[in-house]
Amino acid sequence: MKDATQSRLPLYAIVVFTFVMCALPAEAHLNSTGMGPFYDGLIHFLMSPEDIVPVLALALLAGLRGASHGRRALFTLPVAWLVGGLAGLSAMTAKPHPFVAAAWFLLLGGLLAADAKVSLRVTTALAALLGVYHGYLNGTGMGQFETAAVALLGLVFAVFVLIALAAAFVVRLRAQWARIAVRVAGSWIAASGLLMLGWAVRTR
Amino acid sequence: MNTPRHNPLVRAMALVVLVFLCAQTAFAHPQKGEAVGFLTGFRHPISGLDHVLAMVAVGLWGAQLGSPAIWVLPVAFPMVMAVGGMLGLMGVPLPGIEYGIALSAILLGAAVMFEVRPPLGVAAALVGFFAVFHGHAHGTELPPGQSALLYSMGFVIATGCLHALGIGIGTVHRWAWGQKLLRVAGGLVVVGGTFFMWKAVS
Numbered sequence: 001m002k003d004a005t006q007s008r009l010p011l012y013a014i015v016v017f018t019f020v021m022c023a024l025p026a027e028a029h030l031n032s033t034g035m036g037p038f039y040d041g042l043i044h045f046l047m048s049p050e051d052i053v054p055v056l057a058l059a060l061l062a063g064l065r066g067a068s069h070g071r072r073a074l075f076t077l078p079v080a081w082l083v084g085g086l087a088g089l090s091a092m093t094a095k096p097h098p099f100v101a102a103a104w105f106l107l108l109g110g111l112l113a114a115d116a117k118v119s120l121r122v123t124t125a126l127a128a129l130l131g132v133y134h135g136y137l138n139g140t141g142m143g144q145f146e147t148a149a150v151a152l153l154g155l156v157f158a159v160f161v162l163i164a165l166a167a168a169f170v171v172r173l174r175a176q177w178a179r180i181a182v183r184v185a186g187s188w189i190a191a192s193g194l195l196m197l198g199w200a201v202r203t204r
Numbered sequence: 205m206n207t208p209r210h211n212p213l214v215r216a217m218a219l220v221v222l223v224f225l226c227a228q229t230a231f232a233h234p235q236k237g238e239a240v241g242f243l244t245g246f247r248h249p250i251s252g253l254d255h256v257l258a259m260v261a262v263g264l265w266g267a268q269l270g271s272p273a274i275w276v277l278p279v280a281f282p283m284v285m286a287v288g289g290m291l292g293l294m295g296v297p298l299p300g301i302e303y304g305i306a307l308s309a310i311l312l313g314a315a316v317m318f319e320v321r322p323p324l325g326v327a328a329a330l331v332g333f334f335a336v337f338h339g340h341a342h343g344t345e346l347p348p349g350q351s352a353l354l355y356s357m358g359f360v361i362a363t364g365c366l367h368a369l370g371i372g373i374g375t376v377h378r379w380a381w382g383q384k385l386l387r388v389a390g391g392l393v394v395v396g397g398t399f400f401m402w403k404a405v406s
Contacts (some may be wrong), residue, residue, distance in 0.1 A: 044312035050353055180275045187279040188360045195356035198293030
């Protein structure tokens with residue numbers, strides 16, 4: 001008999017995906033949802049593809065490598081994101097560098113497409129670096145510390161949920177075609193990274 | 205019976221694709237003077253029949269060749285196409301782009317029509333070689349003021365969808381009549397490619 005939680009995973013994935021794809025206009029730093037700073041932070045993450053895509057790529061990569069990698073990424077990334085965010089709160093401003101953003105897409109998408117047999121340490125390092133970098137960028141310019149800290153928690157919560165769902169979804173995949181589909185998604189992310197790199201050079 | 209049609213995962217994936225195709229334009233982080241790029245990027249590969257023919261032909265050929273070409277070719281094409289796009293964006297010139305694009309449709313269509321079965325490396329190299337021309341054309345034609353990330357993603361996803369369309373059509377290869385149908389489709393791609401070559405020459 002099929003495990004009920006397992007059979008519902010695709011449904012959960014669809015709900016999250018639908019939510020993400022039906023994006024409404026958002027304003028960086030922070031758009032008010034009217035529901036408080038926690039949800040402001042949560043929505044901020046869900047409306048930022050430059051944040052979501054690398055997190056998704058890392059989650060898929062960790063999922064492909066197995067449950068232990070998924071668990072490690074699940075706890076490392078949000079913690080690193082929170083640490084980076086708190087550090088960013090005290091910073092004046094920081095602008096995301098287009099080359100770095102493209103590099104993250106290329107690196108994570110490339111590893112995913114190649115189904116790279118990365119070690120647990122590498123997964124941990126990738127999660128920590130990604131979390132600190134993006135967290136720091138999110139933290140800067142969020143406004144007053146009290147409000148921003150709560151918003152940051154909402155944001156980290158969204159990161160946790162996304163990586164948990166995506167990694168768990170991939171960990172349970174056994175069919176060869178499904179795992180290949182995940183790798184194809186990685187190739188698309190890497191290809192997007194290459195184009196972003198060209199764009200960054202063009203607009204430099 | 206757990207046929208692909210009744211498999212919950214397959215149905216879920218179909219729904220995801222449907223939702224994705226119906227996605228509204230995302231407006232995350234709009235900046236002054238920056239148009240929204242996902243739909244523009246998505247439309248770009250499907251707006252030119254010469255590109256569409258070649259990309260669908262890649263999927264058809266992959267389906268004909270079977271595993272692992274069925275997924276290696278559609279993975280190789282967007283990756284190398286992105287390299288071409290990057291070169292185009294950087295302003296690196298590439299001569300004979302229109303000829304390369306038309307020739308890609310002719311040769312890939314011919315490969316499908318005659319059911320050519322080269323080694324995987326050769327097939328991937330051929331597909332990759334022509335992908336550079338397609339990518340370069342897209343890169344140089346890029347409209348100004350677009351969101352790089354969203355445009356790039358739309359662009360790559362549309363390309364992948366065209367490959368998927370080709371693979372989807374190519375699944376008829378398991379039947380004898382389907383094999384003939386695929387060859388006819390390959391012939392049509394050759395005709396289309398020849399037309400675009402004629403246009404490029406004249």
